[in-house]
Amino acid sequence: MDGNFISHLLSASLPPGFPFWGLALLAAFLGALCVVGFVSILALVSVWLERKIAGHIQARLGPMRTGGWHGWSQTLADAIKLLTKEDVILRGADPVLFRLAPALVMGSALAMFAVLPFAPGVQFADIDLGVYFLLAVASLTTIGVIMAGWGSNNKWSLYGAMREAAQATSYEIPLALSLIPPILHFGTFSLLSATEQQSGWGGMQWYIFSDAFWVAIPSFFLFFTAALAENKRAPFDLPESESELVAGFHTEYSGLRFAFFFLEEYAAMFAASAVATAYWLGGWNFPGMTFLSTGSLWLPILGALAFLLKAMFLVCVMIWIRWTLPRLRIDQVMTLGWKYLTPLALGIMVAAAGWEAWRASL
Amino acid sequence: MTSSAFSRWWRNLSDGVISTARGMRITLRTFLRKPVTVQYPDEKPDLGGRYRGIHYLEQDLCIYCDACAKACPVDCIEMDATRHGKELEWHAFTLDYNRCMLCELCVYPCPKDCIHQGEEYALVTEDREDMVRDLLTWKGLTEEQKQKVAEVEALKAQRAAGGGE
Amino acid sequence: MNGEVLSFSLFSALAVGGAGLALFSKSAVRSAFALLASFLGVAGLYLVLGADFLAVTQILLYAGGILVLYLFGLMLVPPEGDEPRALRRPLALVVAVAPVAVLLIGFLSRPSHGARAVLAEPTETVKEIGLALLRPDGWLLPFEYASILLLAALVGAVHLARRSVSNEEAE
Ligand code: SF4
Ligand code: SF4
Numbered sequence: 001m002d003g004n005f006i007s008h009l010l011s012a013s014l015p016p017g018f019p020f021w022g023l024a025l026l027a028a029f030l031g032a033l034c035v036v037g038f039v040s041i042l043a044l045v046s047v048w049l050e051r052k053i054a055g056h057i058q059a060r061l062g063p064m065r066t067g068g069w070h071g072w073s074q075t076l077a078d079a080i081k082l083l084t085k086e087d088v089i090l091r092g093a094d095p096v097l098f099r100l101a102p103a104l105v106m107g108s109a110l111a112m113f114a115v116l117p118f119a120p121g122v123q124f125a126d127i128d129l130g131v132y133f134l135l136a137v138a139s140l141t142t143i144g145v146i147m148a149g150w151g152s153n154n155k156w157s158l159y160g161a162m163r164e165a166a167q168a169t170s171y172e173i174p175l176a177l178s179l180i181p182p183i184l185h186f187g188t189f190s191l192l193s194a195t196e197q198q199s200g201w202g203g204m205q206w207y208i209f210s211d212a213f214w215v216a217i218p219s220f221f222l223f224f225t226a227a228l229a230e231n232k233r234a235p236f237d238l239p240e241s242e243s244e245l246v247a248g249f250h251t252e253y254s255g256l257r258f259a260f261f262f263l264e265e266y267a268a269m270f271a272a273s274a275v276a277t278a279y280w281l282g283g284w285n286f287p288g289m290t291f292l293s294t295g296s297l298w299l300p301i302l303g304a305l306a307f308l309l310k311a312m313f314l315v316c317v318m319i320w321i322r323w324t325l326p327r328l329r330i331d332q333v334m335t336l337g338w339k340y341l342t343p344l345a346l347g348i349m350v351a352a353a354g355w356e357a358w359r360a361s362l
Numbered sequence: 363m364t365s366s367a368f369s370r371w372w373r374n375l376s377d378g379v380i381s382t383a384r385g386m387r388i389t390l391r392t393f394l395r396k397p398v399t400v401q402y403p404d405e406k407p408d409l410g411g412r413y414r415g416i417h418y419l420e421q422d423l424c425i426y427c428d429a430c431a432k433a434c435p436v437d438c439i440e441m442d443a444t445r446h447g448k449e450l451e452w453h454a455f456t457l458d459y460n461r462c463m464l465c466e467l468c469v470y471p472c473p474k475d476c477i478h479q480g481e482e483y484a485l486v487t488e489d490r491e492d493m494v495r496d497l498l499t500w501k502g503l504t505e506e507q508k509q510k511v512a513e514v515e516a517l518k519a520q521r522a523a524g525g526g527e
Numbered sequence: 528m529n530g531e532v533l534s535f536s537l538f539s540a541l542a543v544g545g546a547g548l549a550l551f552s553k554s555a556v557r558s559a560f561a562l563l564a565s566f567l568g569v570a571g572l573y574l575v576l577g578a579d580f581l582a583v584t585q586i587l588l589y590a591g592g593i594l595v596l597y598l599f600g601l602m603l604v605p606p607e608g609d610e611p612r613a614l615r616r617p618l619a620l621v622v623a624v625a626p627v628a629v630l631l632i633g634f635l636s637r638p639s640h641g642a643r644a645v646l647a648e649p650t651e652t653v654k655e656i657g658l659a660l661l662r663p664d665g666w667l668l669p670f671e672y673a674s675i676l677l678l679a680a681l682v683g684a685v686h687l688a689r690r691s692v693s694n695e696e697a698e
Binding site (some may be wrong): 094097102127128129131133135136137138139140142143146147158161165166168169172189196304 | 580583586591602670
């Protein structure tokens, strides 16, 4: 409870006799509201970015008309359209699982944001398990996707779900293994403490610039690749591959429930980028931050800006990759995961462990 | 794992990394290039001058010879006019764009080189009848022509009267 | 009724309810999804006991890994008919009840100190668990023993799944 800035704010403004559980519930509710708002805006911006980047990569312009300046409100209009659409539930679908799946997916995507350190003092909960918690929660989206695929009672959805099951379980291993070098380096699962350890002269004491850069850089790329696959992003978007499975696991979803799957994708992209930012790219640290006094209000603002900029840059790279590489075949996905990424991640893990042990022995 | 399998593994890995990087460099280059998209209804694309669009007719040159209509493989040109000596009184010169394939075959045989294809291409209508376009810029006779026709007729009448005496 | 008891009863209801649903559901896939509720309930119980690492591991491994593999397997297996199931039932009952009975007897014959004795603040559990598992005077031997067992199982599974034609083709 103590890392949460919302509960700090609340406990300062509420009457002293207020019960603790009430405070906790209220803080959780407000925090969830904040996360939902943030994720919605994030998705709007990222989808717009995705379309613009996709357009320019194909020498097009992307949306230009809605809202005036470069079609900035195109995604807003689409969101409104999605919300007003009919929510179709098939007669043959499993009524419970079909309804439960988007909620599970969305809930786990939102829960990931609880441990992301946005700026000094801006984090919903600094739990000791940080990134481990994040991995666990992220793995719940897999269940949600399988649930959606099964509950839809549609062969394309089922294929999508099976691919997701195979792909997610395979890539969870290199994903987790590639996180071990920074965890060893900082000696903590907590993203907050890792970020704090990276603040130094001029804010450039990032992990990939540290003396362990030769394990940091490959592990960063490994993490990024595995995260792409884990988030079903192209070229690993087999669970929804629209050329053969219509839309994969969310073929039968419409309206708000479809929007949940859509939001989850962008939320998960951002969360993965945020983890990469916090562990490898110095989190909220930015060059020149040492000139600011510690209590200054600019620190959280500029820190959040730096964090968002770095994370959004990585999101843009994900988009860039999506519009560069064609989708892999399922056997290629499996080969890449098991025969290339997993051994590489193991090797890097051993190298990182050796390096950290050697450094500790000095 | 044999040594050849191991070296193949490394080659595959480096090939994958290198080709990904190469692909991303290509897309980055396109990304930085100026987009080719034209904001259509606001701007018109540059058609390059040799575009075969909707026809236009230089009516004052046309001699009602029917060569273009005969050349057309799908018979979409129809024309009707009355001759008044040298002057032509046009009633119709229509081109049916339901059938026209913009092949330019009607343009070549014209002895006066007066039918052309322009850069206009928007043929959107709500009614198929609208696709039968009238290429005439004016119907019947202009005031000038009427005057000429009247002069010619008057001269004829005069000559006829003079010859009779 | 304090928060502890409340959350304990909530999570145990979730765990037991999920397990019951898993047992009595007609469709195998639905039972697998019901297991998710059970796993989450157990994870919640761990949290109440202050074992946050164990709770997260429970979610990561059971919900995120094992359950997904169950589902994957279930989707590959064609729906079975009623006949073999009915044949196996009495044996299944014995197999299911025996461990529970053993556990119950063991639990009841123990002098009760109650679960409250273990309640502790979750402080640095990761570090403690790591040290306990990997220190030579800790649980290093059982830990390594378990890993070797798993490795053996893995090798066995690969051996069973291998194609009988053993030509050296890549991919
Ligand atoms: S362009 Fe071709 S089809 Fe069209 S009117 Fe001329 S000759 Fe006929
Ligand atoms: S060929 Fe030329 S001159 Fe003859 S009718 Fe056609 S447009 Fe007129």
